[in-house]
Amino acid sequence: MGKRTKYSLAFTAASLRLNEMVTVAKTAFNNDTDLYEVRESGVVFNSVKSRTSDREFREIRKRLELLTPKQIDILINGDLLSQKQIAFLAVCKHYSIIRDFAIDVIRNKVLVYDYKINEADFNSFINSKIPSNPELEEFNESTLKKGKQVLFHILEQSGIIDNPANKTIQLQILQPSVIKAVSEDDPAWLRIFMVSDKDIKQIIN
DSSP states (O other), X not given: OOOOOOOOOGGGGOOOOHHHHHHHHHHHHHTTOOGGGGGGGTOOOSOSSHHHHHHHHHHHHHHHTTSXXXXXXXXXXXXXXXXXXXXXXXXXXXXXXHHHHXXXXXXXXXXXXXXXXXXXXXXXXHHHHTTTOGGGGGSOHHHHHHHHHHHHHHHHHTTSBSOTTTOBBXXXXXXXXXXXXXXXXXXXXXXXXXXXXXXXXXXXX
């Protein structure tokens, strides 16, 4: 799953943005062009300020660049649930703080049959990560609050939780194509979908 990277809250610039991710991926594929060139292909977002739109596009491009060709294919051609799962995979690949929250908090809760997330879970997660991620101390309270809000919004849009109010974890049903595309990349990524280590080993074998 790669080396540890600094925690970033850049995801606050763009939540899941599934439709935009699919649009950018399709445009790059259909025009056989690089993601960097898609901006010049006429892809625009419904944003009032062009600066915000540019920032959103930058974040979406960075996420897409981390997906394998098979994962991109599912993002473009898969059913809605599979598209959401691949979009969430891209988010977790790009933002290690979301990846770690998905594994250390959400997955660990599910493994002990606890399907509710609360505000305290996020706060405890942040506090537990400060020793290994000192950059967290550079974020002020309002920045962390914004990060928490967008994180829960991403989890809702991905289908990981029902909504930001209830924060009830929803177990994931992975299509065989998604399992294959993720496991061929790195089976450890299945953990963000709450797959147990035992099940991951069975998938590998």
